[in-house]
Amino acid sequence: AYGQSKLDEKDAQAVALGYVSDATKADKKKYPQYAAGQACSSCALYQGKPSDAAGACPLFAGKQVSSKAWCSAWAKKA
Numbered sequence: 653a654y655g656q657s658k659l660d661e662k663d664a665q666a667v668a669l670g671y672v673s674d675a676t677k678a679d680k681k682k683y684p685q686y687a688a689g690q691a692c693s694s695c696a697l698y699q700g701k702p703s704d705a706a707g708a709c710p711l712f713a714g715k716q717v718s719s720k721a722w723c724s725a726w727a728k729k730a
């Protein structure tokens with residue numbers, strides 16, 4: 653939604669969850685569950701439409717996560 657700022661990778665919660673605005677930059681050593689192709693756009697928690705460049709995520713209230721981002725809470729969209 654408008655008025656929401658983009659989530660900063662250095663935000664404390666972002667760091668805690670290993671959020672990266674470019675999913676391909678996910679820390680694969682720390683997060684071995686990461687698999688190529690995973691991104692916010694395919695995450696069950698992502699609130700944006702598939703065509704949106706960014707959208708809300710309940711784990712980061714008031715912020716927008718990039719559709720191409722990733723964090724360790726990624727869960728496959730049903």
Ligand code: SF4
Pocket residue numbers: 671691692693695696697698699709710711717721722723724725726727
């Ligand atoms: Fe992206 Fe899902 Fe993590 Fe939210 S929980 S930041 S939508 S990967």
